[in-house]
Amino acid sequence: MFSRAIQRQTRQTTRLFSTASKQLNHHGPSGPYSNLFKVHNRRIPYAVPHTLFFVLGFGIPFFACWVQLKRSGSL
Incomplete structure (x- = not known):
């Protein structure tokens, strides 16, 4: 009973990492945080x-x- 629970837990926490399917670009001009500090059209x-x-x-x-x-x- 306990061995099955441990096996099930270890199977769920195993993660497969793959970067070939998607290119990650953290320094690109687009993205959700690209305009965080750029405030345009201000006097x-x-x-x-x-x-x-x-x-x-x-x-x-x-x-x-x-x-x-x-x-x-005092001063």
């Missing part, structure tokens, strides 16, 4: 709002700390 490049978002996001807490320390007289 402002995508890097500008992206950079401003992170500068403001990381800068506001530091500015708030500086204002509070300045008010308390």
Whole structure:
């Protein structure tokens, strides 16, 4: 009983790899992820709002700390 279960399990996990039937092209111009970072027809490049978002996001807490320390007289 257990030997049949083990044999059945080993048969199911055996995979045959073959690359002759299909050519894999990971660096081609087409595919589902080919336009992931290409944003066309924009007046402002995508890097500008992206950079401003992170500068403001990381800068506001530091500015708030500086204002509070300045008010308390620690600076």
